[in-house]
Structures are given as C-alpha cells and as structure tokens.
Amino acid sequence: MMNVDVIVIGGGPSGLMAAIAAGEKGAKVLLIDKGEKLGRKLAISGGGRCNVTNRLPVEEIIKHIPGNGKFLYSAFSIFNNEDIIRFFENLGIALKEEDHGRMFPVSNKAQSVVNALLDQLEKLKVKVFKNSPVEDLIYENDKVSGVLLKDGQTISANSIVVAVGGKSVPHTGSTGDGYAWAKKAGHTITDLFPTEVPVTSNEPFIQNKTLQGLSLRDIELSVLNPKGKPLITHRMDMLFTHFGISGPAVLRCSQFVVKALRKWNLKEVILSLDALPDSKEEELFQEIVKLVKSEPKKSIKNTLKGFLPERYLLFLLDYNGISAAEQGGTIPNEKLRSFAKSCKQFPIKANGTLSLEKAFVTGGGVSVKEIEPQTMASKLMKGLYFSGEILDIHGYTGGYNITSAFVTGRLAGTNAALFAKTAEKSV
Ligand SMILES: Cc1cc2nc3c(=O)[nH]c(=O)nc-3n(C[C@H](O)[C@H](O)[C@H](O)COP(=O)(O)OP(=O)(O)OC[C@H]3O[C@@H](n4cnc5c(N)ncnc54)[C@H](O)[C@@H]3O)c2cc1C
Numbered sequence: 001m002m003n004v005d006v007i008v009i010g011g012g013p014s015g016l017m018a019a020i021a022a023g024e025k026g027a028k029v030l031l032i033d034k035g036e037k038l039g040r041k042l043a044i045s046g047g048g049r050c051n052v053t054n055r056l057p058v059e060e061i062i063k064h065i066p067g068n069g070k071f072l073y074s075a076f077s078i079f080n081n082e083d084i085i086r087f088f089e090n091l092g093i094a095l096k097e098e099d100h101g102r103m104f105p106v107s108n109k110a111q112s113v114v115n116a117l118l119d120q121l122e123k124l125k126v127k128v129f130k131n132s133p134v135e136d137l138i139y140e141n142d143k144v145s146g147v148l149l150k151d152g153q154t155i156s157a158n159s160i161v162v163a164v165g166g167k168s169v170p171h172t173g174s175t176g177d178g179y180a181w182a183k184k185a186g187h188t189i190t191d192l193f194p195t196e197v198p199v200t201s202n203e204p205f206i207q208n209k210t211l212q213g214l215s216l217r218d219i220e221l222s223v224l225n226p227k228g229k230p231l232i233t234h235r236m237d238m239l240f241t242h243f244g245i246s247g248p249a250v251l252r253c254s255q256f257v258v259k260a261l262r263k264w265n266l267k268e269v270i271l272s273l274d275a276l277p278d279s280k281e282e283e284l285f286q287e288i289v290k291l292v293k294s295e296p297k298k299s300i301k302n303t304l305k306g307f308l309p310e311r312y313l314l315f316l317l318d319y320n321g322i323s324a325a326e327q328g329g330t331i332p333n334e335k336l337r338s339f340a341k342s343c344k345q346f347p348i349k350a351n352g353t354l355s356l357e358k359a360f361v362t363g364g365g366v367s368v369k370e371i372e373p374q375t376m377a378s379k380l381m382k383g384l385y386f387s388g389e390i391l392d393i394h395g396y397t398g399g400y401n402i403t404s405a406f407v408t409g410r411l412a413g414t415n416a417a418l419f420a421k422t423a424e425k426s427v
Contacts, residue, residue: 296329
C-alpha cells in the first residue's frame with residue numbers, strides 16, 4: 001500500500017496552497033484531484049482573469065466575508081492577503097490592483113497563476129494524482145489513517161487535508177463530496193445555501209421582460225426585513241434579467257435574500273433599489289418641480305432626460321401613471337413626488353435565487369466551531385484538516401473567497417505536515 005505523510009484532497013486554490021505549504025515543511029505529500037485539470041474554479045474566477053486576492057486592509061477583508069469572516073482573524077495573523085501577494089511575486093507572478101482592491105495577474109492570464117502553483121508543486125516534489133476521485137476517508141482509533149479511491153486503491157497517511165470545495169458549479173469538480181467525510185468524523189455541516197447568486201422575481205416587469213438586459217450603474221440596493229428596515233445595502237452595478245436581477249450589487253445581496261426567506265419563513269423578500277444614491281428624496285422632488293416649472297410645456301421625458309438611463313426613466317414614469325409625452329406642467333405634484341420616491345426606493349419582490357449549483361459560492365459547510373482557528377485542524381479527529389470553501393466560510397466575490405481558500409490552505413498544509421512529523425516520531 002502506498003504511504004505518504006500528508007494527503008491533500010482537492011486541487012483548487014486551497015488544496016494547491018496546502019500541498020505547497022506541506023511540501024515546504026519537507027513532508028512527503030500526495031495531492032489528489034478527481035479531475036484532469038487542477039485549479040479549474042480558480043482559473044474562471046474574476047471573469048476568467050483569476051482574482052488572486054484583495055488588497056484592502058485585513059479588517060475590510062473580514063467585513064467582506066459575511067459568512068464567519070471573524071473566524072479568520074487568527075489565521076490572518078499568521079498568513080494574510082499581503083502574504084499571498086508576496087507568495088505569488090516570489091513565484092514570478094506580478095500582480096496589479098484594480099477596483100475595490102481586487103488583485104489580478106499583470107498578464108491577465110489565469111492560467112499563469114495556476115501554472116506557477118503547479119510548477120511549485122513539481123519543485124517541491126509533491127506527487128499529484130489526477131482523475132482520481134476519493135471515495136472515502138479512513139479513520140482508525142480516532143485518527144485519520146488514509147483514503148480510499150473510487151478505483152478501490154487505498155493510500156495511507158498520517159494527516160489529511162480536505163480541500164474539496166463546496167457544491168457550486170459542479171462541472172469544475174466541486175460536488176460536495178467532502179461533507180459526508182466530515183460528518184463521518186463527527187463534524188456538523190451547517191445548512192448549505194447558494195450565495196453570490198442571481199435573484200429571481202415574479203414581478204410583472206420581470207415576467208414581461210420589460211427591463212431585461214438593462215444595467216444600472218452605481219446604484220444602491222437594499223434587502224429589507226419584514227418591517228421594511230434594510231438588512232444590508234450595497235452600492236455597485238446591477239442588471240435586470242429574464243428571471244430576475246443580477247450583477248455585483250445583487251450577488252452581494254443574494255445571501256441576505258436567502259437568509260431572510262428562511263429566517264422569517266417568507267414567500268417573498270423586498271429589495272429596495274435607489275437609482276440615485278447621491279440625492280435625497282425631497283431634494284430630488286424639489287429639483288424636478290423646479291425643472292418642470294421652468295419649462296412647463298416640455299414633455300416630462302425630455303425634462304428629465306439624463307436623470308436616469310432612458311429605459312429606466314420611461315419605466316418609472318409609466319409605473320407612476322405618467323405618460324412620457326405629457327407636458328410637465330400638467331402633471332400633479334403628487335405624481336412627481338411618487339416618481340421621485342420610485343427613483344430612491346423602487347421595491348422589487350424577490351421570491352428566491354438560482355440554485356446552489358448555479359451560485360458562485362456555497363454558503364454553509366463544516367462548522368468552524370469544530371475547527372482550530374490557527375491550524376485548521378479538526379477538533380474531533382486527529383490528523384484531519386479542512387480548508388477552503390468546504391468550511392462554513394463564505395465571502396463576496398472580489399477575491400475574498402480565494403483569499404480565505406489560500407489562507408486556510410496555507411495553515412492546513414503547514415500544520416498537517418507538522419502533525420505528520422510528530423506522528424511519525426511517536427510510532
Ligand atoms: C465562475 C466563478 C467565479 C468566481 N469568482 C470569484 C472571485 O472573483 N473572487 C472570489 O473570491 N471567489 C470567486 N469564486 C469562488 C472561488 O473560486 C471559490 O471559493 C474557490 O475556488 C474555492 O476554493 P477551494 O480550493 O476551496 O475549492 P475548489 O476551487 O472548488 O476546488 C475543489 C477541488 O476539489 C476537487 N474534488 C472535489 N471532490 C473530490 C473528490 N471526491 N476527490 C478528489 N478531488 C475532489 C475538485 O475537482 C476541485 O479541483 C468564483 C467561483 C466561480 C464558480
């Protein structure tokens with residue numbers, strides 16, 4: 001039977017980093033992936049250019065990981081986003097900062113990042129098994145002893161890093177296989193749910209495709225609780241689709257939609273769209289009245305030209321019972337007031353999201369309460385480590401999930417190697 005110090009299961013960002021970290025500690029490492037290619041999800045991140053990490057201060061990074069980001073405080077004190085940047089620069093991958101602190105390879109080529117990681121594996125003599133799905137983990141006397149591959153082969157190891165990702169976008173290999181192995185070791189799997197996912201709606205203007213394809217820039221979108229108070233607000237772009245809404249602001253709000261639907265057992269959650277976040281509602285109304293008064297015979301559509309993207313302007317006028325061709329001076333003030341209100345607080349009822357498989361990220365996973373925050377070791381099974389999206393940690397897209405994957409992978413790999421060495425000595 002083949003025998004190694006450390007087995008890392010999963011060749012995504014967390015598994016690749018874990019295998020490198022364990023290799024750097026001098027351990028005999030085997031990285032196993034079910035697919036033909038490693039780092040598939042990493043390669044499609046950030047619109048296919050690989051959003052390696054994010055350069056915001058650690059406090060901000062944690063804020064952008066609403067799913068248990070605080071668990072990462074101790075991990076970040078050991079290895080953080082700046083260490084990721086240095087790590088890649090040492091591998092010869094120059095990075096550049098873009099909007100919102102997002103870091104990309106200067107080459108804009110995702111594959112250059114994946115290749116640098118693969119070269120490092122080779123340098124460190126990490127053995128790689130591709131096309132080798134792991135079927136099960138083997139535990140003996142409250143300690144890991146090895147893995148069983150789908151082809152029937154067993155491989156023994158002193159420690160194992162489970163870095164098989166979540167359940168989203170399964171064609172990249174992440175099909176949720178690790179949850180059963182974690183459960184078998186006694187771990188709690190918190191409820192899984194889609195996050196960073198487009199939101200669905202039955203609103204007539206969605207079903208009729210009135211706004212399909214319209215994108216709104218720099219808007220503010222809020223998810224409201226049943227009392228109408230914002231649970232969260234994000235200022236970014238958004239897009240109307242044939243099934244609902246999407247785009248960066250929507251993706252960020254999506255987990256709050258899912259959580260609100262579940263928490264209050266609702267059929268629909270209201271999102272409020274502020275298309276003019278820099279204006280106050282009353283000031284906006286006064287401005288519109290002033291414009292209308294200065295040219296009362298002009299059509300309202302022309303008076304308000306440039307206020308909003310034309311399609312959205314026409315939609316909001318119609319929504320408020322105002323004909324676009326109507327002369328501004330003939331429109332009652334209460335209609336103009338309700339139009340101003342729609343610009344600031346347009347309600348969109350959401351009835352759910354696309355599926356977990358279609359989400360960018362899986363919410364929920366192996367409970368972080370059962371994981372040592374400085375080592376990523378299981379508190380329940382000796383020699384078992386978890387890293388990356390399989391953990392109950394989820395952030396916004398923008399490099400936050402990948403940062404979490406690299407950081408937890410680094411810690412898991414380092415400590416799995418240290419554990420393997422001490423286990424060896426004690427035999
Ligand atoms: C389209 C898209 C864009 C994204 N963009 C961003 C972004 O811009 N910023 C950001 O922060 N995050 C982004 N994400 C999320 C981010 O890519 C993931 O959070 C991250 O890849 C998770 O890393 P991981 O190593 O934990 O798991 P994964 O990357 O999912 O890797 C898991 C690996 O485990 C292997 N595996 C699974 N089961 C088995 C098994 N039984 N045996 C052997 N191997 C197995 C899989 O083949 C896979 O290679 C994006 C996700 C998608 C889908």
